Amino acid sequence: MKKPSAPTRSELRLLQQLWAHGPSTVRDVHERVKDETDVSYTTVLKQLQIMHEKGLVSRETSSRAHCYKAAVEQQATRQNMLDDFLNRVYQGSAAELVVQALGLSRPASREELEEIEKTIQLMKAQSDSGDKTPREN
Structure with missing residues (x-):
């Protein structure tokens, strides 16, 4: 399996949230970062989707709200x-x-x-x- 690429600064901020709080929905992550970064919900969603493609996060899709989890330690x-x-x-x-x-x-x-x-x-x-x-x- 290919080694995940290094996270960008904004990806690292989202990973830090997932490491600290565990598996989270996009809404949960957005709520925790929106005040410090002034980032929109759709931006967080897109970043998590890209991070999933890069192998930085995994995604549980069994419910309507997808749950993301750090795939890297x-x-x-x-x-x-x-x-x-x-x-x-x-x-x-x-x-x-x-x-x-x-x-x-x-x-x-x-x-x-x-x-x-x-x-x-x-x-x-x-x-x-x-x-x-x-x-x-």
Whole structure:
């Protein structure tokens, strides 16, 4: 099966709604996004139809109101988008991305820096043990 294409910004906004709220009708999704995006019902419907064709969402058609569900996992989508961004913008350098993210665009808070430091220590320990599987703290 063909890998779904990366979602556009507006598709990602709809996917985020489906990840957060689960399977939803077009009306449900529209109600949740209309205030922040000023998008029409028909635009949401068309976007979900296109997303279905792209393999980003699945659709249940047994009732009059079609119910859409994310067909891609949130974490996998984030990882794919980050990998693509890292390669396109930073030529694959995670260090350059981190330096940019931590200081130049918006300084990280002390709490964020402490969390990052814990993650780095965990990654170093995993690297020393030969374990390449990322773990969450």
